[in-house]
Amino acid sequence: MPLTSVADSPVEYFQQGSGPELVLVHSLLTDASVFDGLSPRLAVARRVSALNLPGYGGSAPRAFISIAEYADFVAAALDALAVPTSADLFGNGFGAFVATEFALRHPGRIRRLIVADVNAGFPEAGRVPFGVMAQKVTEGGMTAVLDAAIGRMFPEPFQQAQPQVVAQRKARLATADAAAFARACRALAALDLAARLPMLALPVTVLCGELDRTTPPELAQQMAALIPGARYAGIPGSGHCPMLEQPEALIELIERALG
Numbered sequence: 001m002p003l004t005s006v007a008d009s010p011v012e013y014f015q016q017g018s019g020p021e022l023v024l025v026h027s028l029l030t031d032a033s034v035f036d037g038l039s040p041r042l043a044v045a046r047r048v049s050a051l052n053l054p055g056y057g058g059s060a061p062r063a064f065i066s067i068a069e070y071a072d073f074v075a076a077a078l079d080a081l082a083v084p085t086s087a088d089l090f091g092n093g094f095g096a097f098v099a100t101e102f103a104l105r106h107p108g109r110i111r112r113l114i115v116a117d118v119n120a121g122f123p124e125a126g127r128v129p130f131g132v133m134a135q136k137v138t139e140g141g142m143t144a145v146l147d148a149a150i151g152r153m154f155p156e157p158f159q160q161a162q163p164q165v166v167a168q169r170k171a172r173l174a175t176a177d178a179a180a181f182a183r184a185c186r187a188l189a190a191l192d193l194a195a196r197l198p199m200l201a202l203p204v205t206v207l208c209g210e211l212d213r214t215t216p217p218e219l220a221q222q223m224a225a226l227i228p229g230a231r232y233a234g235i236p237g238s239g240h241c242p243m244l245e246q247p248e249a250l251i252e253l254i255e256r257a258l259g
Helices: 067-080 094-105 124-140 146-153 156-161 163-174 178-190 217-226 247-258
Strands: 003-006 009-016 021-025 047-051 088-092 112-116 204-209 231-235
Touching: 003 067, 009 067, 021 067, 021 094, 047 067, 067 094, 067 178, 088 094, 094 112, 094 178, 112 247, 124 146, 124 178, 146 163, 156 163, 204 217, 204 247, 217 231, 231 247
Parallel strands: 021 047, 021 088, 088 112, 112 204, 204 231
Antiparallel strands: 003 009, 009 047
8 A cells, every 4th residue: 555644654545546535534443454345336436545544554653642633634644645625534433433523623624424333422331441452452462452352343143254354354453553552442432522513514424333332323323413414324234344244235325425
């Protein structure tokens, strides 16, 4: 994957296709390669760009401690890639929180927002696992959280049916920067978007896997209800990672949101 630079630091990305711009942002538990199966389909009628967030792939780690810093990083990366303000933005999981923060902090920078497997902020019980993962990865590196991460990403039936996919995701996640991962966990636990979501003034589509236990559908629905004019759709048969679990359904929902 090629590299660009933000603040003299390398950022890995890929681009495919031509036409209207669509930017993809990955989750805490994946990297940009999670979009490999979607991008060719989405790029038939548009230019698709995907970034590796700091600490993933060839993107250098940053000492970010807030989702706002990740959002500003994405904005700077899009400027470096000369992505126009007519672009649409899709994020999954952690990338969806970043994308939502991006839309709040940079109004007018994108045209439409699509977020999957996200909520306005985790309840107290939902924050605890992030603190646990942050501590484990700080003490034992990425290998200490791989099994827990897979459990949060995929429902058990998918894990049993697709062991090769699970193994591939573990191998990819093992290469992430442990310190960056720990900081991202803590940033997610601290995030609360609820009070600002009514300020969003662009078309927003909120999606969620109906089997997602990490960001449950009821919380995603509550988030959508806080955003003026937002649409909500569930993804049947999917947990937290529809790009791998239900790619055809996700492509259809993205295409529908983009009109």
